[in-house]
Amino acid sequence: MFEFWFEFASTYCYPAAMCIEEKAARHGIRVEWKPFLLGPIFAAQGWGDSPFNLYPAKGRYMWRDLERLCARRGLSLRHPSQFPRGSVLATRVALIASGEPWLPAFVRAVYHANFAEDRNIGDRAVIAEVLDRLGLPPDAWLSHAESPLAKDGLRAQTEEAQRRGLFGAPSFCVGDELFWGGDRLEHAFEWARRSHAA
Template sequence: MGRQIQFWFEFASTYSYLSAMRIERAAAAKGVVVEWQPFLLGPIFAEQGWDNSPFNIYPAKGRYMWRDMERLCTERGLPFARPARFPQNGLKAARLVLAIEAPDQKAAFVRAIYSAEFGSGRDISDESVLAECMQSANLPIEMLDKASDPNIKSALIEQVAMAKSHDIFGAPSFLVGEELFWGDDRLDAAISYAAQI
């Protein structure tokens, strides 16, 4: 399939929003294929003794992150609206990503979810928001039922286990072979690395 980069993202991750909105264009420019890999950070954080986002646990870090997001979104021409509740529950959305087979629709759905969440400040656990995102990705509304499919539920659990096996500790993370890159600010380096192998 050629040169590839795995994009490991969590829908509660602000910086994953930034990466999701530019990764395909940046990767295509260097002939790299993107694999979209949703996962959950909650179980990984729990193993580190955290029961919440580190941006909530450490207020100064949180204040910095929100201001940083404002600056970066303005710089990149992206809409930004801080959701009323953070982190949001992206469980259903992550399951739905795994249920989508076509890579272009998968990518479109992920971008739609992030745009709703951090571009418009909407609640992505709300079924009406999920339905709108499905429609914007040209997916049938009936696919919403896949969020409760036992096989899809198991697949997301496996995704978390796979993330742990690769020592992924945050999002966004990018995996090129066995080489791990963490953070939106490492996306370009990860793509360049993938283009060279």
């Protein structure tokens, strides 16, 4: 089982989300998509905002590094006019869409809206449009995403992330083995292949 833990507001999750399915396929690995929220995890360690906003030198570096990464991979990037963006609604949709064949395309479309189009993914209308473009009935999925079940599910998923030692995103889990950061993706794939072979 290869888990990809992602947060829609996370900058470094953008390039990871755009490439992971294609890269995993080359290794014969199936990705399990695990949406979660970093906010509560950051709050638990005393941060009321993204560390990239709290620590300006780190933030300045991250935006420049992200520019270079996106350029290397041919990904569009428009510095979002708001950062981080509210990710709760999109994350709930991704959570209830677990196992749906359109989930990866939905995830990529939300990242594209946030980081390539500078659109407010915290806005219900933006998520509705993403669903609509995928040929899905927006109202049905959004109502479902706003149900107490989805709310509780996301809380549980975020608690699971914290319990399993996640502190940032993107993170990749292979059993108990945690890998953090897009630059560890190939290591995580190798670990998964070795574990499977063993």
